[in-house]
Amino acid sequence: FCTSLDLLISQQSLTFDFVRSRILDEELKKKSSVNNVNSVNNVKQEANAFSVFKFQCYNCGKYGHKRSECRVKKKNTRQTPGTHQSYKPGKPKANYVAELAEVNAVADVSTHEFNDLKSTTEESSISFLLCTEEKTANVLKNDIGNCVEFVIDSGASDHFVNDMKYFNGGYITLKNPIPVVTANDGIKLIATKVGTVVTECFTIQNVLFVKGMKSNLLSVKRIERKGLKVTFEDGQVVVSKGERIVFQMTSFGKMYMAKFKLKNVDCAAHKACTTNEQNVLWHRRLGHPCDGKLGHLQKEGYIDSVQQKQRDILCETCIKGKQSRLPFKENLVKTHRVLELIHTDLCGPITPTTHDGKKYILTFIDDFTHFTMVYLLEGKNEVPKFVMEYVKMVHAKFNTKISRIRCDNGMEFNNNILQNY
Template sequence: MVSTKFEIEKFDGKNDFSLWRVKMRALLVHQGLAEALAGGEARVPEGATEAQRKEITDKWKETGMSAGKSIEDHTDEFNKLILDLENIEIVLDEEDQAIIFLTSLPQHYDHFVDTLLYGRESLTMEEVLSALNSRELKKRSDLKDEGGEGLFVRGRADQRDQRGSKNRGATRSRSRYRRRCYVCQSEKHLKRDCPELKKRKNDFNGNKQSSNYTQSDDQSDGYDSCEVLMATDAISGEGWVLDSGCSFHMTFLKDSFCDLEMKDMGTVKLGDDRACKVLGVGDVMLKLNNGSEVKLQSVRYVPDLKRCLISMGTLEKEGMYVCFKDGKAKVIKGSMVWFTGSRKGNNIYMLDGGAIFDKALNVVKVNDTPAQLWHKRLGHISQHGMKELDKQGVFGNLSNCEIGFCETCILGKAHKVWFGRNTTKTKGLLDYIHADLWGPSRQITLGGARYFLSIMDDRSRRVWVYLLKCKSEAFVRFVEWKTLVEKQTERKVKKLRTDNGLEFCSADFNGFCKKEGIARHLTVPGTPQQNGLVERMNRTLLDRVRCMLQNSGLPRSFWGEAVTTAAYLINRSPSSALNKMTPIEVWSGKKGSYHHLRVFGSLAYAQVSQGKLEPRAQKCVFLGYPEGIKGYRLWRLENSKAIVSRDVTFNEDIVYKDLIGSDKAEDELSKSHSGVHIEFRMNEKISIPF
């Protein structure tokens, strides 16, 4: 056996413990004494001072790769710092190590870093080092294939030209093979000096210019020289200029707005000191060259402009970071590149993308008044109901509660002249109950329901709605409802009025009522007016449903969600039969809450946690209020699922039909949602509302 002598310096507290530990571990493994390492995790010896610990943490804060250092040396130094941190009992997980290592790389690794950070759901140091080694090997291979020796000879020939070398002809003959134009293949000039390429560019630019306008060589493509540059209308174009001199975003393209409020907003001065009127403000959707879409807000509509301008100052004021480098402009929002621009031949930066005209609204939209917004939040409540809630101070400092003309209410609530109704004479809750079954509907809900059962208390006028797939479920739902409300009120159901439908006159239903001592009141066949209270409530529910579906643009398959939401809102709306009190107030003795109400079908952003670098919210559509839960029921557009969330941000100015267009709304949603159960049953969790 051949013995080998290993010399390892003794650790005295002054030398590098991490390096000493690696050498000692290798020696013990080589000598077959690896079991000696099982005694516990290595730590910094007790003699380590606070100064040594501070030195390690200071080195960690300066992990950036310095100029001239190779990637191998930087990797070794980073791994050494990781070991030092472990020695002072600071342990980082694999993903944090990978992210810190990537951020320490120099700027010419930006593309490599972006690919790893935003192209994967998770990262480890092993994956980063493997990808980095592959990149370095490919880079060295490419340099070798390109013929580095030939490039070196060309550079040496330039030096010899300056010294007047005698071997000038031979050197040129060797380097001339590389120096040729890639356009016309001539060896007399390079691509940048090619006359053929210049001719093609001139012909292309001449075809793009307007027939009645010619541009001189000394013009700057839409910008004039002036002391304070705002904007200029020298050249017409639909491209968006990244301008650091304009005070806000501006465009002359009215069709590019997806949301425009027409109003007089004063004037803006151009570069020639000429004033142009600002006739409106709105939002513009931009589609970038990489396929993503961004929304540019607070864009001024200036018809006299000839250029669309993006204000760099406005973006910086909104917390964004603008970077210009190597002919590219990057607008960074947080850790994400929001959009980019490219420098053109006239040193003007243009957006890499343009406005989306097919998503623009055909009708200019004016924001709703506060009264109209509350009208929509309450499911298109009547004018009398709005006035009564305003008297109770529900709307706060609302100066005018007049709704005005609402086309949605006209389309959804048109009816014949009514006969009138009687006021309530019942004295106690649950003394008299009205029930009716509506259906079948031609349109099946996403959960497969065709009917809904409505149950109404005569004293409080509170209504409960249950979605049913078939009529036979009516008896089961009634039993569940009776048990629940009797527990809540500690009272008994005494009388029940229904029609003569088989769902209410079956043997099971009649036997249950006799057993529980419930008196039955049935209507005369063919006279639904005798059960007019709940029949009228069904009509009110459907009026609200039509209005909410019409206003939101959601397809008819969502009528189940709409009818449960309508019942929730009706219970919080004043009733003339109750002397302008609300059913929920009479039922529970407490006034209902209104601060959480939102417009049905409006755009909502639900907070999600799906990774450190992923978006923190997802686009959803608001569907209603789940019973017994202090949250909102939402339809997630990304994967067509119903969720309940409390952390929601709403944009009530935008509803579902504004997202995909009113003509395509039903087709787009119906194709992807068939057979999906989304509506909830109110009987599962019913409690006194918050």
């Protein structure tokens, strides 16, 4: 961490305000460097995405597109099998077309994370329309109270909102934000969160938050997938389930808009779902202190973003750091006399050999007294001989018999000679 090196070589006295300012400056540097890299990549993508084809179409004779992209009905010309340029799955295209006076952009979005969240198997591309700024101003100028206004879009594959205040049912932050590239002057939009909008008549789940959108969108595809029926007739769109009408929208120009009153949601589940990102950020900046330390710093006026009711932070790093392994169970079996338990093992062959050709070492250790005997052997076949010699020697020395001999059950111990002995 480069800031720690600057602090060590700095001649200033270390105070909390000084350390906090250095940490914030370092974070701003990192964010600015990431944004510069992303802007360079976006410029390269725009140059490739919006380049104009300058040659003539072989189908209609017009300039600006290829024969494979031509919307005019193909002529009855002979075509060699396999030469037709088919649609490539890796390059999604817009599936909604409207008049330029009404539509301002068409966008495609794809992400593996949001597909897993929706638990669906359809394509991940998202196509939707955005209203112009003038029409949006006319629609929203009469907005009063705690309401949310939606534009229903038959070309959108997901629901969208442009303000997080509509997530009264909770939300989560996407680990990998979804980039949204529009065809309107190369505008870049990013979907960073997904949540739930709870109105007084229904609940909308899996709604994407896209900052910078001019209007909120309701997807006809998502509505029908929930078992509802969407009908467009007489300048209105009616959403119903069986004989019951859920809601209806009136047309505004050539678009359908409706305003719904948000439901006041104030429950423990909603508070638990709402993440306090500022608390977690300061917890990491200050070296993972306890909750009491954050509260003390807030009282002293050093930080002002920590909420008193949500100071309890579930930090994965802190949990792993406090984990400890249980102690091993003590061996309660202990010996109480000499030769009650003998440990024996054979080691070898050892190189170089001794001057008289010994290559193996045979050890005997008494568990009670730790009395140890070592024998040098030329081969494994001598093990039974020295085992019997050791048994006779300790029996004569301690005037008692061996109760148990513990070994690794090698073939040098597990043989007919010792078993018969």
